[in-house]
Amino acid sequence: MFSSRIYIGRFFFRTYKTDQIRVRFAPSPTGYLHLGGLRTALYNFLYAKKHNGKFILRIEDTDQTRIVAGATEQLQNDLEWSGIEIDEGPMQGGTFGPYLQSQRLKIYREEVQTLLDNGSAYHCFCTDNRLQLLRREALRKQEIPKYDNKCRHLTAHAVQNRLDKGEPSCIRFKISDNEESFEDLIYGRISYNISLNEGDPVILKSDGYPTYHFANVVDDHLMKISHVLRGAEWQISTTKHIQLYRAFKWEPPMFGHLPLLMNSDGTKLSKRQGDIRIGHYRDSHIFPLALLNFIVQSGGGFTKDLEKHLKPKCYSIVELANQFDISKINSHSGKLMADRLLEFNRLELRNKIEDAKQISKLIKEVKDLLKSNFSERVENNSLKLDDAYIQNILQWSCNRISKLSDLISKNLEFIWVIPTEYNIDKSSESSIDLLKNELEKEETELDTEHLNAMLKTFCKDHAIKYGSFMRTLRYVLSGLKEGPSVAEMVVILGKKNTIERLDLFLNKTKT
Ligand SMILES: [Zn+2]
Structure with a gap:
């Protein structure tokens, strides 16, 4: 059908006469x-x-x-x-x-x-x-x-x-x-x-x-x-x-x-694939700008070469508009690199976290996400929902996650969900109490390395079995039997929240 198409390069012999595009x-x-x-x-x-x-x-x-x-x-x-x-x-x-x-x-x-x-x-x-x-x-x-x-x-x-x-x-x-x-x-x-x-x-x-x-x-x-x-x-x-x-x-x-948009393997994008609906991306916590950057990097059309840009960047609409140049759109079909989407989303998440004007909106989004995913926890008040805490967690997550929904993955649930039920031997109570006192003495927040060292010394000094105590501690802090290391959990939760959770356990076992 395309046989009579003749290519003689790109030239523009006419400029539009009206005063407006x-x-x-x-x-x-x-x-x-x-x-x-x-x-x-x-x-x-x-x-x-x-x-x-x-x-x-x-x-x-x-x-x-x-x-x-x-x-x-x-x-x-x-x-x-x-x-x-x-x-x-x-x-x-x-x-x-x-x-x-x-x-x-x-x-x-x-x-x-x-x-x-x-x-x-x-x-x-x-x-x-x-x-x-x-x-x-x-x-x-x-x-x-x-x-x-x-x-x-x-x-x-x-x-x-x-x-x-x-x-x-x-x-x-x-x-x-x-x-x-x-x-x-x-x-x-x-x-x-x-x-x-x-x-x-x-x-x-x-x-x-x-x-x-x-x-x-x-x-x-x-x-x-x-x-x-x-x-x-x-x-x-x-x-x-x-x-x-x-x-x-x-x-x-x-x-x-x-030109046509294609999948990275060269196959045709199809409306029948449910996953190319815009609503699907929105529901999957993809940010609009990440999606737009993902699309434009597939087919040219911009004065700067977005693909070869040294530092990957998620451009704003104004930046994209300023760079847009029809004569630079490729005439061969554009391939969508699926893995780039999450990369752009991570960049956009970082932009939002670092932008004082956007952070409050982001905090609200996290809150909504938490409320809808842990609704039963909202009722019994065992969900961390305060703004300052969420902001801290967002800052921590900056280079670690690519979508907000990653924050509620099974591994990170403990950040938000305060354990309320413990199925632990009462004998751990005294060790937990001792550790609490030890933590309270620390004047600053500790990093993972120092915490690891401190926990090891603590167990040694009090003749506590390290392995089983760590399992108990993880359970007390998170309600999880598996997951990140205890030191990592304490760093993420912060000293104050860690002590609060230890207290909660101690109060429960006393009653
Ligand atoms: Zn006729």
Whole structure:
């Protein structure tokens, strides 16, 4: 299909004449936003942001059979969560609305009349039956099935007669059988002869709904879209769109087609894989900026080479927008390096921990996470939830975890969960009491190395069996039979909390 594409490098022979960059993201509400869709939205958004332009969300919902309830709202939520700000859209409104295609049917019918009047479009009365016969005949002859443009040649008189009789018809656009070219902002010159593979396409169906291609062109023009950045799967259709613009005597926007996003092993990303939904990443405690950085490092498009940057960095949206350069987008497909996602998330977590403005929000996120995961502990008050403590733990975790949810992994549960039940021999009581006194004498916080030494000396001095005492101690401090070393636990908990937990045990055993 791509055989007639000619590459003659990237050059830009036209600058856009209006005073504003206007881009759009135009999904169909047929499901969830996934990585590929987010990439398209993001590149449009970055381009608008860099040039003080406008980012428009348009919902292409003219195929009513494919609409999924609630998908439009979900799409907007996902975009907002990602940090993509919508300037005009179904919820935001705007001068060029409505932004739902199903609310623009009157506009399409008016515009189709222009093409009927200037002879670029015509009524087609062919029945489904006839079209199916054509198709079967072509397949039998091993030819490409396409409409034979029969109704192009009906006289105006004949058409009027059939319309008067109330015969159902659709409207088709006369495509030219010449090769059509355009300058792709990413791929350079693209040339293609649509008529080789397609008959005159339907632009308005007999039920009055426009087809995708027609509505898309009309809306991009009426919404004054200056640049269209979309997936490479639309590249061939663009030559058809150019013909529509010409029939209307409209100037087309600039087009750039984004290469496919692939898995690191070169296989195609699929919507069927549940794990590429944006909602999935959000639920997995991936930060929006980490996800955006993960996406942009796969396909170029930035003045600095993000991949080869010496110090890995999670860029802000403003930084990404400033660096964004369409001419630097790769024309070969981009591979997503799955392992980089957690790396970016770790960097973003560190940014947030080190940022005084963001830390309180982060603390709240940890609190919510704890409350939802240990709800029964909230009721009996055996969960550590104070801000200062959480902040300390976050600082400790800075280079150790890549997601907030790592903080509630089985191994680290003891940080939050205060043991309430002990199934320990009472004979440990005196040793624990002794250790408590010893710890209280320490004036500063101890590091792991010193604690290890101190615990060993302590056991030796009091003739306590080291191994079994450590097991008891771990159990008293955490309720865990296995896990990090006792010294490590004491460092994480801090002296004060450690003593508190020892006290709790002593009080329990006394009663
Ligand atoms: Zn026909």
